[in-house]
Amino acid sequence: MLTYTERAARVLQRIQELAAISEDDYGVTRTFGTPAFVRGSALVRSWMEAAGLVTRIDNIGNVRGRLLSKRVGARTFVIGSHIDTVVNAGTFDGPLGVLLGLDLLEQLAARPLDMPFHIELMAFSDEEGVRFHTTYLGSKVAAGSFDFSLLTKPDARGISLAEALDVMGGNVQELASDALPANEWLGYFEAHIEQGPVLWEKKIPVALVTAIAGQQRVGLTFTGMAGHAGTVPMDMRQDALAGAAEFVLAVEQYGLAHKERLVATVGKLDVRNSASNVISGEVTCSLDVRSADAAQLQAGCEALHAQALAIARRRDLGLTWSPIQQTAPVACDAEMNKLLAQAIAGAGHPVVELVSGAGHDAVPISAVAPATMLFVRCYKGISHNPLENAEQPDIAAALEVSERFLAQLINHHNHA
Missing domain, CATH: 3.30.70.360 (Alpha-Beta Plaits)
Structure with missing residues (x-):
């Protein structure tokens, strides 16, 4: 069995492989619907398939992989973040949460376990909103809150969102069916670099997110x-x-x-x-x-x-x-945060509580599911910048905390 340090190294390797897929040769730019974005999505899907997940790319371009429970009527717990970027981005904003989630599901899929719920990993297609100047396209489809009037919205070259989806292989008539019904959501977890300097200055690897501004x-x-x-x-x-x-x-x-x-x-x-x-x-x-x-x-x-x-x-x-x-501001779920705080403390870290000034896919998801977030320390708090970086020991710490959190959640529902 791999150590958390070894698993963090694998997460970092995948992050760098994904970062190598870019619209330009001098940085990381992978905006929604571009050929580079499509190639990146295919790579992430191939990793999900190799992990034994049931995969698909939905009609808004979210890459989705499910680890299935055998229980009748099981609900779905979602782990997610995004794989689109801003222009000349860093490599960790979004992909860290997706690929950390992939590692967690690889561990679960590799051993027999009576799962009390499905777990679905969602690599959301457009959180940044660079191309069409509207955020959370991917997560709003998953949450069932997509604004269909946006389909006529043009990008800078006059290509509408509907036309872009058609090029990607999406069917706008099926967008509504890609939503996970509200009664099937069990909860949502997202790990993300802090994008601020608090953890860096305090030399603490992770923090509990209490709210999103x-x-x-x-x-x-x-x-x-x-x-x-x-x-x-x-x-x-x-x-x-x-x-x-x-x-x-x-x-x-x-x-x-x-x-x-x-x-x-x-x-x-x-x-x-x-x-x-x-x-x-x-x-x-x-x-x-x-x-x-x-x-x-x-x-x-x-x-x-x-x-x-x-x-x-x-x-x-x-x-x-x-x-x-x-x-509107979003408060993270109190019960989910209680479990995540216990996982942080159980891994031997102080429970630092932070408000996120940046928006995240947890915002639209919180309307249909209890959501919690884990911040991971990043270099000097720098983000949306090629200098963006998260170090292997901090990713290892985030993996341990996240795994403890999932174990507690599984145990809780096995005994509910």
């Missing part, structure tokens, strides 16, 4: 008057870029003033018809506000909207405020 994303456009940089007096300008710059700093200041309760970010700035000798006439920027407290999230967005309006009035600018996405 809610998000509000907004697009703002400041509209002024383009003009010649050399001829319009400074006090007579309607400089849209100056207004946007003031808003960027206002967002940072608000976030710092409320740092215990939320984070706020402007991550994108688009200066229309920009030139070094032109006063900007139109600037569009993004706003991303996140909090585990729904009231604080709403209050923060309202306060920043008011600040944007005040900046626009003071500078004689037009302002459009366009909400793009809103996700």
